Amino acid sequence: MTIEAETLDGERMTLSMGPHHPSTHGVLRLIVETDGEVISRAVPDIGYLHRAIEKIGEKLEWAQFVPYTDRVDYVCAMNANLAFCVAAEQLMGSALAPVPRRGECIRVLVAELNRISSHLVAVGVSAMDLGAFTPFLHGLAQRETVNDIFERLCGQRLTYNYITIGGVAFDLHPTAVAEIGTFLDELSREMKRFSQLITVNPIFRDRCAKVATISAAEAIAWGLVGPNLRGSGVDFDLRRDEPYGIYGELDVQVPVGRNYAGRHGALGDSYDRFVVRLLEIQESIRLCRKALELLPPAAAKADDPVGGWQSDASKVLRKPPAGEIYVRTEAPRGEMGYHLVSDGSKMPYRIKIRTGSFAAVGMLEYLCPGLFMADIVTVIGSLDIVLPEVDR
Amino acid sequence: MTDKALSPGNGDDGVALLAVDEFLAWGKEHSLFYLLFATACCGIELMQTGGPRYDLDRLGMIPRATPRQADLMIVAGTITHKMASRAHLLYQQMAEPRWVVSMGSCANSGGPFSKHSYSVLNGIDKLIPIDVYIPGCPPRPEALIDGVMALRHRVKKYRTAGIRDRDPHVVAGGDCEFGSHPGKDS
Amino acid sequence: MPALPTADPAALISRFPGLVVRPDGFITVPAGELPTVARMVRDELAFNQLMCLSGVDQLELPGAAAAIGVRYFLASTSRRLRLTLSVEVPRDDGSVPTVSDLWPAALFHEREAYDLFGIRFTGHPDLRRLLLPADWVGHPGRRDYVYPATYNGVQHLRDGQRFVAEKKPVKPAAKPAEPVKAAASESAPPATAPKAAP
Ligand code: SF4
Numbered sequence: 001m002t003i004e005a006e007t008l009d010g011e012r013m014t015l016s017m018g019p020h021h022p023s024t025h026g027v028l029r030l031i032v033e034t035d036g037e038v039i040s041r042a043v044p045d046i047g048y049l050h051r052a053i054e055k056i057g058e059k060l061e062w063a064q065f066v067p068y069t070d071r072v073d074y075v076c077a078m079n080a081n082l083a084f085c086v087a088a089e090q091l092m093g094s095a096l097a098p099v100p101r102r103g104e105c106i107r108v109l110v111a112e113l114n115r116i117s118s119h120l121v122a123v124g125v126s127a128m129d130l131g132a133f134t135p136f137l138h139g140l141a142q143r144e145t146v147n148d149i150f151e152r153l154c155g156q157r158l159t160y161n162y163i164t165i166g167g168v169a170f171d172l173h174p175t176a177v178a179e180i181g182t183f184l185d186e187l188s189r190e191m192k193r194f195s196q197l198i199t200v201n202p203i204f205r206d207r208c209a210k211v212a213t214i215s216a217a218e219a220i221a222w223g224l225v226g227p228n229l230r231g232s233g234v235d236f237d238l239r240r241d242e243p244y245g246i247y248g249e250l251d252v253q254v255p256v257g258r259n260y261a262g263r264h265g266a267l268g269d270s271y272d273r274f275v276v277r278l279l280e281i282q283e284s285i286r287l288c289r290k291a292l293e294l295l296p297p298a299a300a301k302a303d304d305p306v307g308g309w310q311s312d313a314s315k316v317l318r319k320p321p322a323g324e325i326y327v328r329t330e331a332p333r334g335e336m337g338y339h340l341v342s343d344g345s346k347m348p349y350r351i352k353i354r355t356g357s358f359a360a361v362g363m364l365e366y367l368c369p370g371l372f373m374a375d376i377v378t379v380i381g382s383l384d385i386v387l388p389e390v391d392r
Numbered sequence: 393m394t395d396k397a398l399s400p401g402n403g404d405d406g407v408a409l410l411a412v413d414e415f416l417a418w419g420k421e422h423s424l425f426y427l428l429f430a431t432a433c434c435g436i437e438l439m440q441t442g443g444p445r446y447d448l449d450r451l452g453m454i455p456r457a458t459p460r461q462a463d464l465m466i467v468a469g470t471i472t473h474k475m476a477s478r479a480h481l482l483y484q485q486m487a488e489p490r491w492v493v494s495m496g497s498c499a500n501s502g503g504p505f506s507k508h509s510y511s512v513l514n515g516i517d518k519l520i521p522i523d524v525y526i527p528g529c530p531p532r533p534e535a536l537i538d539g540v541m542a543l544r545h546r547v548k549k550y551r552t553a554g555i556r557d558r559d560p561h562v563v564a565g566g567d568c569e570f571g572s573h574p575g576k577d578s
Numbered sequence: 579m580p581a582l583p584t585a586d587p588a589a590l591i592s593r594f595p596g597l598v599v600r601p602d603g604f605i606t607v608p609a610g611e612l613p614t615v616a617r618m619v620r621d622e623l624a625f626n627q628l629m630c631l632s633g634v635d636q637l638e639l640p641g642a643a644a645a646i647g648v649r650y651f652l653a654s655t656s657r658r659l660r661l662t663l664s665v666e667v668p669r670d671d672g673s674v675p676t677v678s679d680l681w682p683a684a685l686f687h688e689r690e691a692y693d694l695f696g697i698r699f700t701g702h703p704d705l706r707r708l709l710l711p712a713d714w715v716g717h718p719g720r721r722d723y724v725y726p727a728t729y730n731g732v733q734h735l736r737d738g739q740r741f742v743a744e745k746k747p748v749k750p751a752a753k754p755a756e757p758v759k760a761a762a763s764e765s766a767p768p769a770t771a772p773k774a775a776p
Pocket residue numbers: 071159432433434435468469470495496497498499503504528529530531
């Protein structure tokens with residue numbers, strides 16, 4: 001697919017793609033130098049959504065920062081909540097009572113549901129950018145169901161502020177278990193339809209196969225994480241390899257890329273990353289079912305160690321001990337790491353958020369040369385770049 | 393949806409009689425093409441409003457990628473200082489008469505970032521005039537549709553009577569004229 | 579549950595006596611030695627993954643030198659270990675050798691650290707601001723950063739609003755001037771007179 005830009009010797013044209021462009025998934029700007037249809041250079045220009053969330057964290061108390069983590073990655077706000085709360089809990093260490101068992105199960109449940117809805121948007125949008133609008137609508141329809149479940153759970157459709165330091169904000173609502181079960185059944189059926197519609201579609205496959213192939217070594221060196229890393233064949237998932245919460249008990253199966261496009265493709269191409277996301281949806285369905293099985297019956301008290309959902313609420317940590325910590329968790333776009341620095345006061349001293357999309361955008365300049373202009377949207381879609389994560 | 397403009401007589405025979413400019417105004421009112429200007433979280437809600445459940449298309453609203461073809465700019469999401477000049481440019485590229493809906497607290501006033509952030513523009517109304525404000529973080533799709541319905545009344549007034557309201561309309565909770573709360577019915 | 583164990587620093591210390599192991603396991607590296615230490619860590623100890631590179635302004639951090647700290651969070655995918663290097667540079671005009679030749683992931687992280695903290699990474703091929711516009715003044719990550727009153731002719735705050743951080747110096751005298759009305763005009767951005775910093 002790729003042609004060396006150097007072999008063609010035409011006049012270079014510089015294009016500014018974005019920050020307002022429908023297929024850059026937000027406000028990414030790429031300054032593209034093309035030679036005819038072939039890209040010779042693509043320099044990402046980011047920061048159009050830099051909202052200073054890290055700096056804001058220094059001006060709030062620890063627990064007050066949780067709503068801002070929603071805005072760090074609004075496509076999967078639950079996972080962003082979870083990442084911060086897991087990091088803050090580790091920083092607080094033994095000063096905080098452990099999260100009750102039911103609370104941990106609810107966390108896995110909502111995090112995996114949100115992973116599903118995030119991946120649905122990711123695969124849907126990357127198909128839409130390549131001209132297939134219908135799968136996107138199918139994905140959104142399912143996402144609406146997840147939003148409904150979350151709305152009954154915490155009152156918000158998008159920015160949940162549900163997972164808190166020490167547990168979750170509320171217990172599951174009475175119909176939640178049944179609703180989630182129904183949704184998972186429906187989703188399994190829907191995913192088959194989805195795959196028939198787009199995954200095995202030869203036009204879509206050929207647009208993705210062998211585009212922006214990333215080898216395993218490159219992926220690790222450039223700091224790619226999550227499905228992008230696994231798409232290159234690296235078998236690494238923090239839920240299994242550095243388990244947090246109750247993920248250690250769940251026996252997470254990790255799908256990795258293995259040249260799904262067959263003779264058309266190569267290991268680590270855009271199609272592999274797309275398929276890995278679809279397989280992860282299947283895995284999340286399984287994890288949700290398993291978390292539902294493990295869910296202990298509800299207790300009346302929030303801080304009941306088994307049936308509660310929040311560790312000792314009266315002692316929710318105002319002041320963690322002074323220290324510095326880096327904790328990473330697996331969000332849909334890969335490792336979401338929080339570098340927290342505490343000076344022992346009630347406010348964080350410094351928060352740094354490391355996200356999967358940040359690494360992916362950093363790699364664009366390396367990936368794009370030699371590709372066709374039309375492949376840029378394939379690359380952006382297959383890396384699943386979400387801009388608030390990049391800019392924070 | 394019955395529309396009075398289309399049935400000035402009794403309208404039983406399926407024939408509507410009306411002046412041509414009224415007919416054109418009716419068309420304009422019911423085909424507000426909007427500029428897909430989504431920067432942040434509110435943009436996801438805008439996307440879902442255009443999605444299968446809320447389906448903005450049924451209101452004749454079709455997203456346009458270029459400002460030249462859009463009547464309406466829905467500013468959905470945070471506008472940072474870096475983005476502000478671009479947003480202003482996009483507005484200027486739209487053809488008159490142009491309408492602007494400010495969706496979400498960020499576009500209204502900077503929202504959760506107004507007080508502590510150094511890089512967020514506290515309200516897009518510093519740069520471009522707003523017709524409808526929709527509060528919420530993010531607003532529900534129903535609120536967005538409600539704002540659009542309010543805007544339609546203005547479009548109609550402008551097209552038929554030539555009056556363009558200057559003071560912005562603010563969507564308030566509780567007076568939703570359109571749609572229900574699908575998430576809350578259990 | 580600290581997931582991956584931290585690497586045993588003994589192998590490093592024996593080679594580079596200038597390193598200091600902090601109680602939390604972070605290894606403080608003098609800025610000059612960073613390239614050799616980092617290369618050894620990557621090539622011999624197999625830390626192939628730069629998880630995160632983060633800057634910390636230690637100005638108000640108790641028990642730390644008033645410098646800018648740079649933290650390199652490393653992990654090894656093959657050995658399942660993690661390691662943190664820490665470099666401290668002076669707040670004014672400090673510079674650190676780049677590690678982007680070892681881990682290309684650092685290219686963006688270093689640009690971000692330069693943008694927010696003003697750390698110069700010598701040898702970085704393209705050290706420009708990453709998140710903020712090129713003409714932004716100051717490095718907002720620093721603790722003593724003063725928020726701008728205007729950018730590009732647009733007043734930052736709404737009328738009557740103030741940054742929470744700047745509430746403390748309450749000056750009772752000098753009544754503020756009549757607030758400029760933020761009524762937006764149809765075509766041009768309103769020429770709001772830049773108010774004095776609140
Ligand atoms: S108003 Fe809230 S939801 Fe909308 S863009 Fe701002 S932070 Fe995001």
